[in-house]
Amino acid sequence: MLYLTFVRENVELVKDALDKKGAEADLDELIVQDQKRRDTLYEVEQLKHRRNEASDKIGELKRKGEDASEIISEMQEVSAQIKEMDEEVRECEEKIEEILLQIPNIPHPEAPLGTDEEDNVLAWQWGEVREFNFKPQAHWDLGEELDILDFEKGAKVSGARFTFLKGLGAKLERALIEFMLDIHLEEHNYQEVFPPYIVHRDSMIGTGQLPKFEEDAFKLEGADYYLIPTAEVPVTNMYRDQILQAEQLPIHHVAYSACFRAEAGAHGRDTRGIIRQHQFNKVELVKFVKPEDSYTELEKLVKDAEVILQKLELPYRVLDMCTGDLGFAAAKKYDIEVWFPSYDTYREVSSCSNFEDFQARRASIKYRPHPEAKARLVHTLNGSGVAIGRTVAAILENYQQTDGSVIIPEALRPYMNGLDKIEP
RNA sequence: GGAGAGAUACCCAAGUGGCUGAAGGGGCGGGUUUGCUAAACCUGUAGUAGGACGCUUUAGUCCUAGCGAGGGUUCGAAUCCCUCUCUCUCCGCCA
Structure with a gap:
């Protein structure tokens, strides 16, 4: 398997390797899924950061015996959103993994070119x-x-x-x-x-x-x-x-x-x-x-x-x-x-x-x-x-x-x- | 196959819902004291994966995840619930 980062940054090289080995893999779909994953991941991580901070706050309020119901109900929504986006990320990763596992190793430059x-x-x-x-x-x-x-x-x-x-x-x-x-x-x-x-x-x-x-x-x-x-x-x-x-x-x-x-x-x-x-x-x-x-x-x-x-x-x-x-x-x-x-x-x-x-x-x-x-x-x-x-x-x-x-x-x-x- | 007990960082280990983004000890790294060593004391020690920005005369900063694995409950899980894997003990069976 190749690193996703490597494939992302060396699409042409990987395409060339696929040709030389006579193999096929959907690199375009890989790039699409990769971009979607990173975008979603960025958003969901922001939300998680917010949630972590809010959780600390709730803990603090509760210790002081103060009311935290407002912030809790707000976080209920955020959590539901996180759950949804986590699922989206997981789906992207599944597709990425599937394609990545189809990509063969890059041949050494000195390996003779040939088809069979x-x-x-x-x-x-x-x-x-x-x-x-x-x-x-x-x-x-x-x-x-x-x-x-x-x-x-x-x-x-x-x-x-x-x-x-x-x-x-x-x-x-x-x-x-x-x-x-x-x-x-x-x-x-x-x-x-x-x-x-x-x-x-x-x-x-x-x-x-x-x-x-x-x-x-x-x-x-x-x-x-x-x-x-x-x-x-x-x-x-x-x-x-x-x-x-x-x-x-x-x-x-x-x-x-x-x-x-x-x-x-x-x-x-x-x-x-x-x-x-x-x-x-x-x-x-x-x-x-x-x-x-x-x-x-x-x-x-x-x-x-x-x-x-x-x-x-x-x-x-x-x-x-x-x-x-x-x-x-x-x-x-x-x-x-x-x-x-x-x-x-x-x-x-x-x-x-x-x-x-x-x-x-x-x-x-x-x-x-x-x-x-x-x-x-x-x-x-x-x-x-x-x-x-x-x-x-x-x-x-x-x-x-x-x-x-x-x-x-x-x-x-x-x-x-x-x-x-x-x-x- | 039956019964039971476990799995927490390099190792040992505490921890039953927020003050644990993981106590304490050992080991290892650095330091102080010291003629050297030892001892004592101080101090550091999550490796990793992913992401954002930065750097490419190369350098980081921030965030997320991570307490066997995967789910669930919850605003919040090492901690509660479910499933699985592995380890150990006893019994049975067997080479």
Whole structure:
């Protein structure tokens, strides 16, 4: 969310941002409501001032045992008027809030201009794409043959986009979680948290999932509860409505969690395999930093995520996301995509964003640069470090052998009891 | 799930309708005394949000709101009433 004052004073800039992001919001109505609110507020505050003074007077008169009925009846009228105008102000604020929540973050000036994923810019890439001397199989075929993925059982028990991992598949998933957590804890100095998977509405608003993207989330029936679409939501909201001390920053958290997504707009896409599931595992990195550090921190965040893929020796590329593909809350974003032989392309396994103060403002997360200083909003960042399910799929595809077996990446073997291969 | 008790500023805490725009204490900041420290004494300490005017060789002044949240009663609410949230204690149940 942007500050109302900021929007009021930078209407053109905000309009430009809306264009670049391909978003819409009724700025004209916002300005009208804002003006109406301020006018009414000024008047009603004058009345309240009068009332406060009169109340003191009444108290004084009553203490002296004198008659105050005249001034009381006068104030009865004033109070009724105040009540009415308060209601008017409240209505304006409701409309303003509604529009304000529709306005996306302003893109960073260096974010490439563009309308959709076609316009994303290749930033850099790593690793050699393997040449196969046979036709590589898709991970769902490999997984079924190895009896480590069971799509039928997933569909039977829970429906489409749910899958059972079995035996060494389940172990591989667990090993990756452990492996990634260890790297970020021991080599990158993140602090681990294990968050709740269910949050209430305020938390979803705090990080920007709501109110705009209600249909993407799973809501629990009969309660104001949502299943988290990413650990970003609970971990960022840990610090909601807080003023941090300067020396607490930067805060770097790593959190493993399951993630739940309705995938409402994705009918027919990635219906096979485990690329797009309603429930998947992810190790997430979340940072709270001083504003002046946030872009350095973003670069480091991407590097931290990349290390995982480098250690697993999976070839990947990094995309600098264009303005149209930045999403609602990000000012700048890099996606990391790993190579999938069967798709003959790269698929996203991580998305690293700098939200600047957009989330911090919604969630009211501030810090004091000096003990005496006025509180400022922090900058928040997060990125996957990385998505587990897609990494499993990538390992199956990239490490497959002619006989249908799959080699375990060396870095992962300590987490698999030294196992070097999954065989049919 | 049942019964009860709570929520007041950085912390503890007083406060049942106007003299509380929040006593008192602790902590923290400043000062006096002092060779230094400590002690004692004096003194400051609502952070925030919003608005009006001012400033932009940058600086404030005033107003409004704010005692867990939201409503209500009242000329006036920390105080009375209603709803909700959270915390604690005991019982039950459970991993």
